[in-house]
Every structure is written in structure tokens, then in C-alpha cells.
Amino acid sequence: MPKDERVTVSDVGERKLIQRFQQLITKSPDALLKGSEDAAAVEFEGQAIVFNTDMLVTSTDVLPGMTPEEISWKVGVMGLSDLAAKGAAPLGILVSFGFPEEIEKEYVEALVSGLNHVCRKHDTYYLGGDTNQCSELVINCAAIGTSPRGQLLHRSGAKPGDIIAVTGEFGYTGALFKIMLERYTTSKRLMKQIRSKALQPYARLKEGRALALTGVASASIDSSDGLAWSLHELALASQVGFRIDQLPIPQSCTKFAKQHKLDANDLALYGGEEFELVVTIPSSGWTKANQVVQKTRGQLVRIGTVTEDVEIILDIDGKERIIEPRGYEHFR
Amino acid sequence: MPKDERVTVSDVGERKLIQRFQQLITKSPDALLKGSEDAAAVEFEGQAIVFNTDMLVTSTDVLPGMTPEEISWKVGVMGLSDLAAKGAAPLGILVSFGFPEEIEKEYVEALVSGLNHVCRKHDTYYLGGDTNQCSELVINCAAIGTSPRGQLLHRSGAKPGDIIAVTGEFGYTGALFKIMLERYTTSKRLMKQIRSKALQPYARLKEGRALALTGVASASIDSSDGLAWSLHELALASQVGFRIDQLPIPQSCTKFAKQHKLDANDLALYGGEEFELVVTIPSSGWTKANQVVQKTRGQLVRIGTVTEDVEIILDIDGKERIIEPRGYEHFR
Numbered sequence: 001m002p003k004d005e006r007v008t009v010s011d012v013g014e015r016k017l018i019q020r021f022q023q024l025i026t027k028s029p030d031a032l033l034k035g036s037e038d039a040a041a042v043e044f045e046g047q048a049i050v051f052n053t054d055m056l057v058t059s060t061d062v063l064p065g066m067t068p069e070e071i072s073w074k075v076g077v078m079g080l081s082d083l084a085a086k087g088a089a090p091l092g093i094l095v096s097f098g099f100p101e102e103i104e105k106e107y108v109e110a111l112v113s114g115l116n117h118v119c120r121k122h123d124t125y126y127l128g129g130d131t132n133q134c135s136e137l138v139i140n141c142a143a144i145g146t147s148p149r150g151q152l153l154h155r156s157g158a159k160p161g162d163i164i165a166v167t168g169e170f171g172y173t174g175a176l177f178k179i180m181l182e183r184y185t186t187s188k189r190l191m192k193q194i195r196s197k198a199l200q201p202y203a204r205l206k207e208g209r210a211l212a213l214t215g216v217a218s219a220s221i222d223s224s225d226g227l228a229w230s231l232h233e234l235a236l237a238s239q240v241g242f243r244i245d246q247l248p249i250p251q252s253c254t255k256f257a258k259q260h261k262l263d264a265n266d267l268a269l270y271g272g273e274e275f276e277l278v279v280t281i282p283s284s285g286w287t288k289a290n291q292v293v294q295k296t297r298g299q300l301v302r303i304g305t306v307t308e309d310v311e312i313i314l315d316i317d318g319k320e321r322i323i324e325p326r327g328y329e330h331f332r
Numbered sequence: 333m334p335k336d337e338r339v340t341v342s343d344v345g346e347r348k349l350i351q352r353f354q355q356l357i358t359k360s361p362d363a364l365l366k367g368s369e370d371a372a373a374v375e376f377e378g379q380a381i382v383f384n385t386d387m388l389v390t391s392t393d394v395l396p397g398m399t400p401e402e403i404s405w406k407v408g409v410m411g412l413s414d415l416a417a418k419g420a421a422p423l424g425i426l427v428s429f430g431f432p433e434e435i436e437k438e439y440v441e442a443l444v445s446g447l448n449h450v451c452r453k454h455d456t457y458y459l460g461g462d463t464n465q466c467s468e469l470v471i472n473c474a475a476i477g478t479s480p481r482g483q484l485l486h487r488s489g490a491k492p493g494d495i496i497a498v499t500g501e502f503g504y505t506g507a508l509f510k511i512m513l514e515r516y517t518t519s520k521r522l523m524k525q526i527r528s529k530a531l532q533p534y535a536r537l538k539e540g541r542a543l544a545l546t547g548v549a550s551a552s553i554d555s556s557d558g559l560a561w562s563l564h565e566l567a568l569a570s571q572v573g574f575r576i577d578q579l580p581i582p583q584s585c586t587k588f589a590k591q592h593k594l595d596a597n598d599l600a601l602y603g604g605e606e607f608e609l610v611v612t613i614p615s616s617g618w619t620k621a622n623q624v625v626q627k628t629r630g631q632l633v634r635i636g637t638v639t640e641d642v643e644i645i646l647d648i649d650g651k652e653r654i655i656e657p658r659g660y661e662h663f664r
Contacts, residue, residue: 007437014463017440021463024444028424028457040459042423044478049381053474055428057466091374092360096387096472105339108349112356125360127372131346131353134389136467140428142385142474146376 032152035237038082038222039143041152048152050088051144054078058137063180068107070199071139072114074273078224079143080122080203081275085222087153087212088145090205092127093119095141098134111139122203151212153220155237158280162218162306164242165289167207167277167298170227171253171264172198174271184260193252201275206296208277214292216285226272229327231312234278241311244304244323265314270326280306364484367569370414370554371475373484380484382420383476386410390469395512400439402531403471404446406605410556411475412454412535413607417554419485419544420477422537424459425451427473430466443471454535483544485552487569490612494550494638496574497621499539499609499630502559503585503596504530506603510594518588525584533607538628540609546624548617558604561659563644566610573643576636576655597646602658612638 009017018036027034032041032048039052056062056075066074076093083090095115099108112126119126158164176198178184179191186194204222211217219238223230231242247268257264279300281289286302293300304315312323341349350368359366364373364380371384388394388407398406408425415422427447431440444458451458490496508530510516511523518526536554543549551570555562563574579600589596611632613621618634625632636647644655 008434009431009437009440010433012437017437017463020437020441021444021461024441025448025458025460026452028459030423031457031459037460040424040426042459042476044381044423045377045379047377049376049423049476049478051383051426051474051476052460052462053385053426053428053472054462055430055464055466055470055472057430057464057470059467060465091362091376091381092372094372094383094385094474096385098387098389098470099341101342102340105341105344105349105352108341109352109356112353116357120358125363126357127360127363127374128357128369128384130384130386131349132387132389133392134387134468134470135391138387138389138430138466138470140385140387140472140474142383142426142472144374144381144383144476146381 032149033154036233037155038085041086043149046149048147048149050083050086050147051142052079052082053140053142055138055140066199068110069114072111073118073200075139075141076115076118077201077203077275079141080124080205081222081224083143083145084203084205084208085153085220085277086147087151087208087220088147089209090122090124090143090145092125093141093143094127095129095139096132098132098138100136101133103137122205147212151215153208153212153217155219155221155234158219158234158238158240158306159282160240160306160308162280162282163286163302164280164304164306165300165302166248167204167300169248169250170268170274170276171249171271173273174267175253175256177271186256186259190252190256194256203275204277204298207293207298210292210296211279211289214288216289217279217281219280221278223274223276223278224272226270226327227274227278228269228323229325230278231323232325235310235312239310241307241309242304243307243313243315245315246303248301265316269323272327364481365486368565369487370417373418375481378481380479380481382415382418382479383474384411384414385472385474387470387472398531400442401446404443405450405532407471407473408447408450409533409535409607411473412456412537413554413556415475415477416535416537416540417485417552417609418479419483419540419552420479421541422454422456422475422477424457425473425475426459427461427471429461429463430470431463432468433465435469454537479544483547485540485544485549487551487553487566490551490566490570490572490638491614492572492638492640494612494614495618495634496612496636496638497632497634498580499536499632501580501582502600502606502608503581503603505605506599507585507588509603516592518591522584522588526588535607536609536630539625539630542624542628543611543621546620548621549611549613551612553610555606555608555610558602558659559606559610560601560655561657562610563655564657567642567644571642573639573641574636575639575645575647577647578635580633597648601655604659
């Protein structure tokens with residue numbers, strides 16, 4: 001074949017590639033989740049076993065200056081957050097490492113201790129794994145959990161009229177990316193606040209579990225690819241749209257945005273890696289949903305409503321605009 | 333710290349590194365397997381959920397000339413074989429990819445189809461996964477299975493007097509490594525035989541399951557790190573030794589060894605990646621064990637006996653020698 005006819009993954013892009021994968025794979029008759037989902041779930045003795053796998057690659061997923069403890073935190077939360085989005089209770093994680101041969105023992109020990117730490121902080125366990133040699137540091141997290149079969153949260157199921165809500169604030173990672181990757185400056189104090197919040201998110205396991213057990217959520221996803229992207233995924237799976245009329249943005253982020261004449265809403269929508277849940281709740285269940293989430297010491301913040309019209313609209317301060325399907329995509 | 337005081341993973345070696353990991357990790361109260369094992373297992377509603385994670389890295393784990401289909405086969409068998417060693421029934425695998433951005437779409441599709449193929453050939457499913465960008469091709473396989481809790485096979489439990497047996501022949505990969513990595517030559521016919529057998533091993537899921545269900549095996553491990561290494565791991569976990577008095581070596585391998593004045597026993601012992609099970613069976617259960625394994629269309633080949641003396645001895649043709657704890661180790 002002449003060289004110019006070769007099609008690489010960069011030409012295709014990650015999302016189309018994944019769609020192609022789904023055509024090539026034989027579906028399991030025991031699979032409980034169909035189509036694009038945060039995790040796989042398989043029926044076992046009337047229960048659902050939920051699991052997922054997520055790889056962190058240093059050259060694309062690690063910000064300059066991240067400590068090994070921060071890297072491990074991200075790896076653990078990345079895996080556990082997908083269980084949270086399904087409402088599953090975690091049993092633990094398994095981790096495979098690819099280490100460059102010159103990596104220091106002390107650094108590796110910090111990674112391992114960090115993984116143990118993030119698991120314990122989420123009331124779960126680092127159960128074991130695998131080590132390998134690789135040209136760069138690669139860490140794969142496989143997380144496993146369980147759920148009563150009928151209580152699994154799905155991406156599909158949102159109905160026009162439902163409330164759309166999130167479990168926390170958005171904007172920290174958007175701001176941190178500006179600082180770390182585009183060299184935006186800010187005060188030491190603000191920088192410290194943004195950094196610590198962006199690099200130590202929690203997987204919303206308790207919130208997801210509470211919503212699943214109560215059966216009040218009609219759809220759920222985590223926001224690891226950015227709020228905008230998650231809204232689009234949720235809309236696509238449920239064949240609905242959203243009208244977003246408020247966004248919970250922390251003061252430090254609006255302040256940072258003001259300093260640099262950035263739109264704080266953009267920081268919140270297109271940042272990514274926030275690991276909050278984005279859920280839809282029928283209005284009849286809203287009070288109950290709030291009660292059960294607050295009992296976990298979590299919060300549920302209404303950001304808008306589900307619409308029949310499949311567009312995703314940001315409607316804040318009387319200005320309407322389309323929320324674009326932008327988010328981080330590999331090979332692009 | 334002065335540079336010469338820095339200790340890298342290469343200085344430590346993979347096995348000591350893993351021992352260090354175990355000290356740093358909080359044990360789960362639900363964990364059903366202790367110490368160094370092929371997989372993790374967690375109790376769930378009276379059952380055992382068994383899972384493991386294995387990473388393949390091109391620069392260290394892929395032989396020159398391997399096709400994408402052969403790479404996928406290896407990845408799948410690597411993961412499923414650890415379930416086999418525990419006697420677990422597979423639910424499926426999840427796969428994370430790290431792709432170099434210049435990798436071709438067609439090659440990636442061959443990898444994905446190959447993973448689907450290896451799963452279907454083992455009566456299980458490729459359930460989903462994750463794609464990422466990486467400086468080299470990395471594939472992580474997380475395999476998941478289940479087992480009635482009391483039937484899990486362990487590495488520990490072998491007793492002096494037990495029979496030690498394997499589920500198939502050894503020597504193909506040892507011979508293939510000589511051909512591919514050390515440029516030993518042989519006839520096209522022999523080369524083809526060795527290559528196809530070495531690159532398309534099966535995970536012994538049915539054999540492991542049959543032994544677990546019957547409760548006749550006292551200990552079990554897979555031979556993915558080489559027969560010699562597996563014997564040492566099994567001996568260590570059970571605090572016993574072995575006297576090996578025969579090895580099932582295929583004719584093509586003894587012929588290849590003769591051509592090059594190599595010891596065929598060495599090819600069988602120190603090759604690695606054979607993915608056969610190595611199990612111990614009390615002599616009272618030997619007939620039963622053979623029956624149940626033969627029913628799966630598998631075989632159980634007696635290779636020796638378990639001894640009180642913790643040494644591992646090869647005793648063939650009237651010549652006794654020690655089987656060394658050699659096998660593939662990363663960073664070495």
C-alpha cells in the first residue's frame with residue numbers, strides 16, 4: 001500500500017476509534033450495560049459486578065510538577081469515579097505499572113503508598129497488581145465493585161422535565177490547565193487553592209451509591225472528560241437535550257477568570273478531570289435525592305433541566321449559547 | 333542527595349520490588365488470597381470474585397515479527413491463565429490500550445479483533461476498556477471471574493508425598509526464544525511447528541475449573557514465568573520441595589535441542605510463557621483428578637513428587653541436579 005493511504009489513529013481520533021471497537025466485539029449475554037458507558041457490568045447470581053479499566057500515561061496525562069502522590073491520587077480517583085457513576089460499592093483496585101528502568105525506588109514507593117492512601121480515603125483497598133518495564137511511566141487502574149442488579153445507574157434514562165444536577169463545583173482543573181500548560185499567572189495564594197482542589201478531587205462513591213439505592217436518579221455519568229463532554233454523552237445516550245441555567249463555580253476560579261479576562265463558564269465546562277457526578281432526577285424525586293446525598297455529607301447542585309430539544313444550551317445572565325461537544329481527546 | 337546514592341528499580345529488581353509493595357499496602361479484610369498469588373480474590377455474598385491485571389509492553393514483551401493477532405492472543409491468555417490457576421470461571425476481560433499516535437487504524441483493528449477472538453476461543457467475552465496515547469504500544473488486560481468461595485485454588489497447600497503434575501508440554505517458548513532472540517537456525521518445518529505452538533497457547537481454564545470443583549488439587553500456579561520459576565514459587569508458598577523425574581517435552585523441541593547441542597530440559601524449565609497449570613495432587617486423588625481433567629479434553633502429566641526437603645531437584649536419566657530459581661524478571 002502506498003504510504004499516503006495509511007490511516008493512523010491520529011487521523012481517526014479516539015472517539016471514532018472506540019465506536020469502531022464496539023463493532024468488532026462480540027457482546028456478552030451477561031452484560032448489563034449497553035453502548036458507551038463509564039464501566040462494564042456483568043450479572044452474577046442476581047447481582048451486578050461492575051468494573052472498569054483506566055490507563056494513565058505520563059506524557060499525556062501528567063501535568064508538569066505533579067508529585068508521585070498526586071499522580072497516584074489521580075489514578076485511583078479515575079478508576080473509582082467510574083464505579084461511582086454506576087452507583088456501585090467498590091471492592092478495590094488492581095494496578096499495573098510500566099516503569100522506565102531508571103525510575104527511583106523511592107519514587108515508586110511513593111506511588112504505591114499514594115495508591116494505598118487514595119483507596120483508604122475512599123474506604124476501599126489496593127488489592128495488588130503487576131509491574132513491568134516501559135519506555136515511560138504508565139499506570140493502569142482496574143477498579144471493581146458490586147451493586148444489586150436493578151440499581152445500576154445508566155447513562156440513558158433522562159426524561160424531558162427532569163432536573164440535571166452535579167455533586168460539586170467546576171472550574172479548578174480548567175484554571176489549573178491555564179496555569180500549568182499555558183503559563184497564566186496568578187497570586188501564590190490563589191494558585192495554591194486552585195492546585196490543591198484540582199489535584200485532589202474525590203470520587204463521588206457515597207453520593208452515587210445513595211442515589212442508586214434510592215432509585216431516584218434517571219441517568220448518571222462522571223465528568224472526567226469535562227462537564228461539557230459529559231453533558232453531550234448523557235444527552236446522546238438518553239436522546240434528550242439540556243438547558244443549563246447555572247454553574248457552581250468557586251470564587252477562586254471566577255477571580256482567576258476575571259484577572260485574565262477569561263469566561264469562568266468556559267473554565268467550568270471545558271476543563272475536565274473534575275470527577276463530579278452529573279445526574280438527572282425527576283422533579284418528584286428531587287427532595288428525596290437531596291436528602292440522601294446530604295446524608296453522605298455530599299451535595300447535589302441543580303444546574304438546569306432536561307429538554308426534549310436535543311440541543312445543549314447554556315442560558316446564564318440572559319445570554320443563550322450552545323455548549324459545544326469539546327473535551328480532551330487522545331490522538332487529536 | 334548525590335547521584336550515586338539514588339537507587340533505581342533496576343538496582344532492586346522486580347521481585348524484591350513487589351515484596352516491598354506488599355509491605356506498603358493495607359490488606360483488605362475481604363481478601364481471600366494471601367501473599368504472592370496469580371490473582372486477587374475478594375469475598376462477595378459467599379462467593380469469590382477473582383481478578384487480575386497484566387500489562388504487555390512492546391519493547392520488553394513482544395518478539396520481533398509477532399503479528400497483532402499473536403500479540404492479542406498473548407494478552408488475553410496472560411490474563412485468563414491467572415484465573416485458570418485459581419480455578420475461577422471467567423466473566424470476561426477489560427483492556428486498556430496505549431497507542432503511539434502513528435499506529436495504523438488497520439493494525440489497531442487487528443488487535444481488537446484478536447482480543448475478541450482469544451476471548452471467544454476461551455468461551456468468554458471482551459467487555460470493553462480504554463484507549464490512550466503512549467510513546468510505545470502498551471496493552472493492559474484485566475480479567476475477572478468467579479468461584480464458589482471454598483473452591484479457590486491456592487499456591488500454598490502442597491504436602492510431601494503429593495504428586496506434582498502439569499497440564500501440557502514445555503519447551504516451545506524456550507526454543508522460540510533461541511530462534512527469535514539468539515538467532516539459532518532450524519528447518520522451516522520445525523520452525524513453523526515451534527512458532528505456532530509457542531505463540532498460541534491456551535489458558536487452562538477448563539482444567540483449573542474441573543480441579544477446583546472436585547477439590548482434589550492441594551496447590552496450583554500457572555507457568556507464565558517459566559516452569560522452573562513456578563516450581564520455586566509453589567515450593568515457597570507451600571514450604572516444600574520437589575523431585576522432578578520427567579518432563580513432557582515435545583519431539584520438535586528435543587530435535588531442535590539435539591541440532592544445537594542444547595539441553596532440552598533447560599528449554600522446558602527456563603523458557604517461560606507456557607501458560608500451563610502446575611498443580612499438586614494427593615496420591616489418593618490422582619485417579620479422580622485425571623478423570624475430571626480428561627473430561628475437559630485436557631491432560632494431566634505427572635512430573636514428580638512433593639518432598640519435605642525444600643530443594644527442587646531434577647532427577648532424570650540417573651543424573652541429579654538442582655533446578656535454579658531462574659525465569660524472566662523485569663529490570664534485570
